[in-house]
Amino acid sequence: MTQCDLCETIEVEIHCDSCLVNLCKACVGVHIISDGCTDHKLIKYQFRKPNRLYPECKYHNKQHCLMYCNKCRIPVCKMCIASGQHLSHKLSEIMKAVNEKKDKLFKERHELTETIYPTYQHIASDVQNRMNHLEKIYGDLSLAITEHARAWHSEIEKRSLKLKAKVEKMKKTQLQTLQKHLDEINKNISDIRNDIKSIERTIDADDMSKLLRVTSNVHLYSNLPQKIAPSLPKFIPGEVQGEEFGELFGIILPSSLTLDENGYSLKPKRRSSEAGSPSQVKQLLDEPEIVTNIDTGFEYLINVACLSDNEIWTRGNDSTMKLFNINQGSLLKSIKTKSGNIPWDIAVTRSGDLVYTDVSDRTVNIVKHKKIENVIRLQNWTPRGVCSTSSGDLLVTMCSHDDKHSKIVRYSGSTEKQTIQYDDHRKPLFSIYTCITENRNLDICVSDNGIRAIVVVNHAGRLRFRYTGHTLPPKNRPFIPIGITTDSQSHILTTDDNNHCVHIIDKNGHFLQYLDCELSEPVGLCADLNYNLFVAQWRKRQVKKIKYLVRSIKYR
Template identity: 40%
Template structure:
């Protein structure tokens, strides 16, 4: 925040000096220009001090993240030795870098005396830097929550004019090929997958480029994670295996395919498997062939499978299609054949249905930043915006 405000603060200085310049006209131009150059030098030094402090904070933040990942791996491991020899770093991390306090230089004008013009224009106070103690305080829990409505309501119905509507986002290719899925990365670039070419593409400023070319596998559904990674569901060319792969750019950094017993996590076919990342970093996949929502943690370890509520009230088998998550880490999945949406908690416990909104063949799902739910109806081509929760305070 201090870095961002530097330009505005230093502009105030030059404005004050410009007022003084009008008082003494051309005789003081050279002297004032010299002082403006001095301001630039001080500003560079000021920025350098703050940037160095910011780099120290980012380094500590990175060490914290590495420690958290190491703890996750230790928790999931069966090895005893790392746990016995583990030494907590909490005390180390509570010692945050000292806060940098820098007082802005000031311009102090003087009355004009031509004989001593250069010295009487004014002076800039030097850049003053001091270190102040920074106190670590634990983050207070969020008291804002969203409660599920007893009666969800349709806020808007959008008639797209398309049939077999599967996604919220659409893109038309020159070849007319039906795309597998689309997503948007953190920079606003459009990503899409093509099963025909076995390729993931990026479109930025109307320029298309190949991101990833698969060998022996075909891409299906996409999900951009909170960290900026890309999750891709894919199936083998012979349609006997399915897996989830995490990419950082075009580099594979994680493959999720088997559980701890070596059994496949996902059904072995090319049926579309929709994917979403939860706020707790769980990876949620709607496996319609298996009739299950399969959820693994960030490390790829199976957390649970949801195959429908304990006491089903619908007539047809649960076959999930689209899947999404909301701000409360609830999981929402489309039950197309039963014309409803299932809402689950973070542990896979069934909470309720959204089924009273005249839904017809719900398929693709998306939740916006206000927890409004957008539902694609497969056959009608309609997209419905639904409110299903409200804010409460505790």
């Protein structure tokens, strides 16, 4: 109950609308006499107007300010006016001043939300893009140096082989000359030996006529052969140290950062689907936060799909699909496939219905009110991955009966609208083991562990890029993508089972960050609207909830 403002009893019956004071009957006369005001408007308490929170005067106790001094820019009460302090000052009713202030604040809020805030978003996005560009440029620079070094190694090896061949040829020529010379000397040695033996036989014989006939070739052998002294080759290595060699190999021109004070201008908020929303200023956390782990009870957990901020669908290696409450970690619902087969992939439509593919009976199915309908039944193709698009269509990856061909088909209900299979050179875009999602810019993103790549095509189906991993993943093993999802920033996220991590790349295929967060054999994943990531861990049977983006200020 309301108390009297003078005696603090609870029997309030009268309200002074001039002074905004609540009174009991006994205090009405006291109020009129003590206040000094001659224009009291007294009404019954129950008929009073809704009490406006008029500011209290800081100079006069228990007085409310009904006027505003435009010169002093302060609220004033009747006692302030009576004192003459604001004589000749322009006064306005307090509500008029309040309304003018509201109009000004509305305009300032409009300028903040429609121009200044989007401009800061644009600046943050521009800086992030420059950082991503720098990452790529410096990566390309390091790669160029490596390739240049390999080219030098190749040229050095060629030069080394060429010099060795020249050395071998020089050796062969000189050895042949020396061998010929040696052969001649050996022949003379043999002839001299024969002459010695002939002389010795003649001397020992008694045949004087033979002794007189014998002649020696001493004079011939006294002219000794010429001495051949080969000039030996010498290897003079080039200088491989010092600044001259460094400049010869290549140099890096210095980089710099320049401050352009006129580099940005205020940009009004754009009205497109991608511009001006608070989510554009979301930044990746340096250290992602593990929020919770949810045990699913499957023998092996494979897929996860977000139904809402608090609920996720999961599927494992049996015919059951389970719906969990995230915050409580409790099981809300279990549904078995219509055929009793293991679902290959699951997704949630824009209307909140569960969709799954059945490889064994070649169907795409939708669950509505616990009833399962076959939306698509294929003949010569087998469905694999499935996702629901922003327009309400279904994108289905599928492979041929003999596993030799693969494609993506867009369906509106059960009607085929689009087929994506080949690039501009009529080469296949995908292999048979693929998961699929749609990005905010309407790109179609496929996780293809058959070719170990993320394949991204635009809305028309033309190839934009392939992401084949980034240098030095956490376990330094080959990139094997499995699950794939996107978020409100158009980031593309994929699980890498071989390296026990999640890769985050931007919409143009530039690497941004690894998330490992103690992940073990991550397979399926999905992201909700509150910037949480849910990762299915195969043998652990758990869904790990991870916060990986910075919170931002929301505005209307």
